[in-house]
Amino acid sequence: WSPGTDLRPLDILSEVAPGGGLARGIRVFQAQGLRGFQLAASRPRSLGFPASRLFIHCDRFPEEFSIIVTLRVLSVSPKRNEYIFTLMAEESPRLLLGLRYAPGKLHFLFWSRERAGSWQTRVTFPNVSLSDNQWHTLVLAVSGQSFSLTVDCSIPKDVVVETPFPASLSVKRASFYLGNRRRRKGVFTGLLRQLVLLPGADATPLICTTLNFRVATLSVPPVLQDQSVKPASNEVLTPPYETDTKVTLGTRPPCTKQEKAQLWFNASWRGLYLCNGSVWISMLEVKQRLDYVEEYQNLVTNSETMGIEVFTIPKVGLFAATASRYSPPGSAIYKWTDGKFVPYQNIPTYQAQSWKYFTIGKKIFLAVANFEQNERGQEFSVIYKWSRRKEKFITYQRITTHSARDWEAFVIEGEAFLAVVNHREGNNHNIDSVIYRWNPRTGLFETNQTIPTSGAYDWEFFTIGPYSFLVVANTFNGTSTNIYSHIYIWLSGSFQLFQSILTFGAADWEVFHIGDRVFLAVANSHSYDSVMPAPSNLYAINSSIYELNITAQMFVKFQDLLTYSALDWEFFSVGDDSFLVVANSFDGFTFSVNSIIYRWQGYEGFVAAHHLPTLGCRDWEAFHTPEGSYLLYSSAKEPLSKVLKLKTT
Numbered sequence: 001w002s003p004g005t006d007l008r009p010l011d012i013l014s015e016v017a018p019g020g021g022l023a024r025g026i027r028v029f030q031a032q033g034l035r036g037f038q039l040a041a042s043r044p045r046s047l048g049f050p051a052s053r054l055f056i057h058c059d060r061f062p063e064e065f066s067i068i069v070t071l072r073v074l075s076v077s078p079k080r081n082e083y084i085f086t087l088m089a090e091e092s093p094r095l096l097l098g099l100r101y102a103p104g105k106l107h108f109l110f111w112s113r114e115r116a117g118s119w120q121t122r123v124t125f126p127n128v129s130l131s132d133n134q135w136h137t138l139v140l141a142v143s144g145q146s147f148s149l150t151v152d153c154s155i156p157k158d159v160v161v162e163t164p165f166p167a168s169l170s171v172k173r174a175s176f177y178l179g180n181r182r183r184r185k186g187v188f189t190g191l192l193r194q195l196v197l198l199p200g201a202d203a204t205p206l207i208c209t210t211l212n213f214r215v216a217t218l219s220v221p222p223v224l225q226d227q228s229v230k231p232a233s234n235e236v237l238t239p240p241y242e243t244d245t246k247v248t249l250g251t252r253p254p255c256t257k258q259e260k261a262q263l264w265f266n267a268s269w270r271g272l273y274l275c276n277g278s279v280w281i282s283m284l285e286v287k288q289r290l291d292y293v294e295e296y297q298n299l300v301t302n303s304e305t306m307g308i309e310v311f312t313i314p315k316v317g318l319f320a321a322t323a324s325r326y327s328p329p330g331s332a333i334y335k336w337t338d339g340k341f342v343p344y345q346n347i348p349t350y351q352a353q354s355w356k357y358f359t360i361g362k363k364i365f366l367a368v369a370n371f372e373q374n375e376r377g378q379e380f381s382v383i384y385k386w387s388r389r390k391e392k393f394i395t396y397q398r399i400t401t402h403s404a405r406d407w408e409a410f411v412i413e414g415e416a417f418l419a420v421v422n423h424r425e426g427n428n429h430n431i432d433s434v435i436y437r438w439n440p441r442t443g444l445f446e447t448n449q450t451i452p453t454s455g456a457y458d459w460e461f462f463t464i465g466p467y468s469f470l471v472v473a474n475t476f477n478g479t480s481t482n483i484y485s486h487i488y489i490w491l492s493g494s495f496q497l498f499q500s501i502l503t504f505g506a507a508d509w510e511v512f513h514i515g516d517r518v519f520l521a522v523a524n525s526h527s528y529d530s531v532m533p534a535p536s537n538l539y540a541i542n543s544s545i546y547e548l549n550i551t552a553q554m555f556v557k558f559q560d561l562l563t564y565s566a567l568d569w570e571f572f573s574v575g576d577d578s579f580l581v582v583a584n585s586f587d588g589f590t591f592s593v594n595s596i597i598y599r600w601q602g603y604e605g606f607v608a609a610h611h612l613p614t615l616g617c618r619d620w621e622a623f624h625t626p627e628g629s630y631l632l633y634s635s636a637k638e639p640l641s642k643v644l645k646l647k648t649t
Contacts, residue, residue, distance in 0.1 A: 010054045010198070010199070013194065015176070016049065023046055024043055025040035025046045027040075031133075032072075034135055035224040036070075039178060039187060048088075060168055061097065063144075063165065063166075063167045064200055066139055066198045066204070067138075068195070068196040068207060069138045069192070071192050072193070073131050080102070081100050081102045081107075083188060084098075085099055085176060088177055096171070104129060104414075106128045106149060107125075108123040110123075110165055110166070110169070112166050129414050136152055137152055146160055147165075153208035155491070156204070193220060248264045272284040287575035288649070289574065290647075290648055291647050292647050293612060295642060296644055296645040301640065303325050305639070306618055307322075308322055308621050313364060317336060318335070318623065321366060323349065323352035327348060327349055332345070333346075336625065351372040352371070353405045354405065355369075356406075356408065363385060365383055365396065367381065367409070367418065368407075379403075380400060383396045383398075383399065397444055399436070404420050406456075406459055407420055407421075415437060417436065417438070418436045418445050419434070420434050420459075421453065421459055422456070423475075430477055431452075433456055435447075435450070435470075436448055449495060458507060458508045460508075460510065462520075468489070469487055469488065470495050471488070471509045473509050475505050479530045481505035481525070481529070482527060482529050482532075484500040484502055485500070485501055485509075504525070504526065506523065507525045509523075510568075510569035520548075520555055521545045521546070522569075524544070524563065539564055539587055539588045541563065542562055543561055558605065561582070564587040567617070570583075570621065577600065581596070581620050582596055582620075583620055583633065585616055585618060592613070593614060595617045596612070612644070617634075617636075619634045
C-alpha cells in the first residue's frame with residue numbers, strides 16, 4: 001500500500017447511517033421494491049461528514065477513480081439543478097468536486113489549479129434521461145482528461161476536456177455533503193440507494209455483471225438492504241422504511257396523477273391494485289387461470305382484413321384499427337363502447353396491410369402500411385395524428401413506400417424512430433426497407449438508415465438490458481422462401497447485423513419474456529424453392545421458438561411447433577400462466593383451419609391447450625378491459641373479424 005492508492009470501495013452513503021442509525025434530515029423510503037434515502041432540504045449541513053472519515057491514510061483525492069450511484073429521480077423542472085453529492089472546502093464556499101443533475105443532463109464539477117489561478121471545470125454529459133421515476137445505476141469513470149459515463153450498463157458516453165482532473169486535489173479540512181452543496185437550493189429530491197467511490201479503477205466491469213442493470217450494486221448501506229426479520233412470538237414488526245401510500249376500499253376509484261402510488265383493495269375480486277398515474281396495476285389477487293374460450297362478438301369489417309391494431313388513447317378509450325384489403329371503402333377504426341367494438345372512423349387506405357399506434361411526447365400517431373397505389377398512381381403509406389379537438393385521426397405525413405407490409409415504432413436513447421417493411425418494387429423483392437428518425441425541429445420523420453430485405457413482411461423491435469434490437473422477417477427473394485431473416489443490434493448510431501436465422505416464408509416475429517428468459521418466435525408461412533423439388537405440403541411446416549443464450553450471446557432454437565401457413569404469433573398472460581396463439585391460415589387444402597393456443601408448461605415448453613376454428617386467420621391481438629380479457633382475430637378471407645372472450649376460473 002502507498003498513500004492515495006487504496007482500492008477499497010469507499011461507501012459514502014454508509015457514513016450518514018453509521019451502525020444502522022440515520023443522520024438528521026434522512027428518511028428511508030421504499031419504491032418499486034427497493035429502499036433508498038430521502039433527504040430533507042431544511043437541514044443540508046446535517047447531511048455532511050468530514051472527508052477524513054473516508055481518507056484515513058491520505059488527504060489527497062485519487063487521480064483516477066469511479067463514482068457509482070444508484071438513484072431514483074423524480075420529475076425535475078426544466079430550470080432546476082439538483083446535487084447528488086458534493087465535496088466542499090470547510091473554510092470557504094468552494095466546491096472541490098460534485099455531481100449535479102439537470103433534466104436531460106448530468107454535470108461533473110471539479111476544482112482545478114492547472115490554469116493560472118483556480119478554476120472550476122464542468123464536464124457535461126447530454127441526453128441523460130433519468131426523470132422517469134425508475135431506479136438507475138450510473139458509473140462515472142475519471143482518468144486525466146477522459147470522463148466516461150455508463151447509465152444502466154448501456155454504451156458509455158465518453159467526454160474529453162481540455163482541463164484534466166487534478167493529480168493532487170487536497171481533501172484536508174473538506175467535507176462530503178449528500179444531495180446538496182451545503183445550502184437549501186438544489187437539494188436532491190429523489191431517492192439515493194448507492195453512492196460509492198472506487199479509487200484507481202473503472203468500476204463498470206464490476207457493476208455490469210447482472211441482467212438487472214438498473215439496480216446493480218457494489219456497496220449498499222445495511223439499512224437499505226432487504227434483510228428479512230423473523231418476529232418473536234406475536235410481535236408485529238414495523239418496517240424500517242416509509243411508503244407514501246394509502247389504501248382505498250370499495251368500487252374502482254379514479255386513477256390519475258393525483259392518485260399515483262396509491263393502493264386500492266377490491267374486496268369482491270380479493271385483489272390489491274397500484275395506481276401508476278393512469279391505470280390500476282394488479283399487485284395481489286387470487287390468480288386467474290384460463291378455462292376455455294368463447295365467441296363474444298362478430299365484428300363486421302369493410303372487407304377482408306389483413307391486420308388489426310388494438311390501442312388505448314388516454315382519457316378517450318380503447319380502439320381497434322382494421323387494415324382492409326380493398327379500397328374503397330377503406331379501413332375502419334372501431335371504439336370499445338358498452339362492452340363491444342362499434343364503428344368510429346373510416347380512413348381511405350389502399351390494400352392496407354397493418355396499422356401501428358405510437359406516441360411521441362404528447363402527440364398520438366397511427367401509421368398505415370399501404371400495399372397498393374392510390375387513384376393517382378402514387379404509392380404512399382400515411383401517418384395520421386390524433387386531433388384532440390376533432391377527436392379523430394387526421395393526415396399528418398405521407399411517406400413513399402413500396403408494397404409496404406408493416407410499420408414498427410420504437411425509441412432509442414430518447415429519440416423516436418419508425419421503420420417500414422418494403423415488400424417489393426414491381427417484381428423485385430430484394431429492395432431496401434427504411435428506418436426513419438423523428439426530427440423534433442421539423443416535426444417530421446426523415447430517412448435515417450436503409451437495410452436490404454427480401455420480400456419482407458415484418459419488423460419487431462425489442463430491448464435486452466441496455467441493448468436495442470430489430471429483427472426482420474424476410475419472406476421471399478424471388479426464387480425461394482427458404483432464406484435467412486436477420487437480427488440487427490443498435491451500435492454507434494445505426495443498426496448492425498447481429499445474427500442470421502434460416503426461416504421459411506417468415507411472416508412474423510414475436511418477442512416475449514417468461515421470468516428472466518427471453519424468447520423470439522417466428523411464424524413460417526410456407527416452404528418453396530424454384531430449383532428444389534416441392535415438398536408434399538408447402539404449408540404444413542414448423543414454426544420455431546428461439547431463446548436467448550446469454551453465454552453464447554445469440555438466440556438458439558428452443559422448440560419447433562407444427563403450423564399451417566402461420567402468419568402471426570401473439571403472446572399473452574392470464575394470471576401466472578403464459579400463452580402463445582398462432583394464426584394458422586391455410587393447410588394446403590382449405591382456409592378453414594384451427595388456430596391454436598399453446599400454454600407454457602416449463603420444462604415441456606409450449607403445449608397445445610385450445611383449438612380455435614378460424615377462416616384465413618391473418619392476425620391476433622390480445623387486450624384487456626375491466627370486464628375481462630379478450631382475443632381478436634382478423635380474417636383475410638371474409639369481411640368478418642371475431643372477438644373471443646377468455647373465460648377464467
